Amino acid sequence: MKWKQAASWAALGAGVAAATIGAIGARSLNGPRRVWPPYGFTPFEVGLEAEDVTFRAEDGVRLAGWWFDEPSSESVVVVAHGHRGTKADMLGIGPGLFKRDHSVLLFDFRGSSDSEDGALSLAFHEQLDLAAAVDFAATRRPDARIAVVGFSGGASTAILTAAKEPRIEALVLDSPFATLTDVVAQAFRGHRVPAAPLVPIVALANRLLHGYRFRDVRPIDAIADIPPRPILLLHGTEDQIIPYQHALDLQEAAGGADVVELVTFDGAYHCGGYFADRPGYIVLVDEFLQRWLREQPGG
Numbered sequence: 001m002k003w004k005q006a007a008s009w010a011a012l013g014a015g016v017a018a019a020t021i022g023a024i025g026a027r028s029l030n031g032p033r034r035v036w037p038p039y040g041f042t043p044f045e046v047g048l049e050a051e052d053v054t055f056r057a058e059d060g061v062r063l064a065g066w067w068f069d070e071p072s073s074e075s076v077v078v079v080a081h082g083h084r085g086t087k088a089d090m091l092g093i094g095p096g097l098f099k100r101d102h103s104v105l106l107f108d109f110r111g112s113s114d115s116e117d118g119a120l121s122l123a124f125h126e127q128l129d130l131a132a133a134v135d136f137a138a139t140r141r142p143d144a145r146i147a148v149v150g151f152s153g154g155a156s157t158a159i160l161t162a163a164k165e166p167r168i169e170a171l172v173l174d175s176p177f178a179t180l181t182d183v184v185a186q187a188f189r190g191h192r193v194p195a196a197p198l199v200p201i202v203a204l205a206n207r208l209l210h211g212y213r214f215r216d217v218r219p220i221d222a223i224a225d226i227p228p229r230p231i232l233l234l235h236g237t238e239d240q241i242i243p244y245q246h247a248l249d250l251q252e253a254a255g256g257a258d259v260v261e262l263v264t265f266d267g268a269y270h271c272g273g274y275f276a277d278r279p280g281y282i283v284l285v286d287e288f289l290q291r292w293l294r295e296q297p298g299g
Helices: 002-030 093-098 126-140 153-162 180-190 199-210 219-225 245-254 278-295
Strands: 051-056 062-068 075-080 103-107 145-151 168-174 231-236 260-265
Touching: 002 199, 051 126, 062 093, 062 126, 075 093, 075 126, 075 153, 075 278, 093 103, 093 278, 103 126, 126 145, 126 153, 145 153, 145 278, 153 168, 153 219, 168 278, 180 199, 219 245, 231 245, 245 260
Parallel strands: 075 103, 075 145, 145 168, 168 231, 231 260
Antiparallel strands: 051 062, 062 103
């Protein structure tokens, strides 16, 4: 009888441990993202003025942004920051492209910096936010073409959104993931923990606690719906968060090298291409956008 009792306690303990791991893993994807104290850089730090703007996602969440308007530009670039980031993180690439005559919108995803809280996720609910940003850009500049520059989770959100939103006519994707399942697995591997038995537990907790499934967040299934719209894909070879293989898989899923332009940053960590050569990175993105503008009808 004692061994049966011990087995029961062991099973109970294992169940509690599994539930705890699942809840912690799900919270790491969907939990609060605000930092304290709420200090951060603004356009002042880069010597520019921007209009503070707000707009609402379809589910009512109020989003905050900075609008850099260049009335003579033919394009608006909407910049999507990464998971747990803020629009202030984009004060390199955003103003850099503005100085090259693009209108630019930087904004905070829900639950980040100046935007309201809402149902949080990794690239699921945030698609509503990016769609709202596109709506704002199209309203402010109905005469301009819209491109999206996204980083990490923001880049994956851009793929999923652009597949359904034809007004996004060009994409620059820095370090996107191919599937949410693989991101979670990589996080466990990064902590030297076996991923195979734990990912399904986190996936179940995520669905129960936050209402969406891992299989709902698969940019690899959506990217083929974007061409012939141009895609520039950027990724570092030493990315330990979203391995470089994700870039290769996304390029193949979209239709190969003839469809997706892949630029590799040898030795760069996650989203490290910008920091390897800041001026060169801005030129690279701008030249891609200029080619897109020249090749569009009437360009």
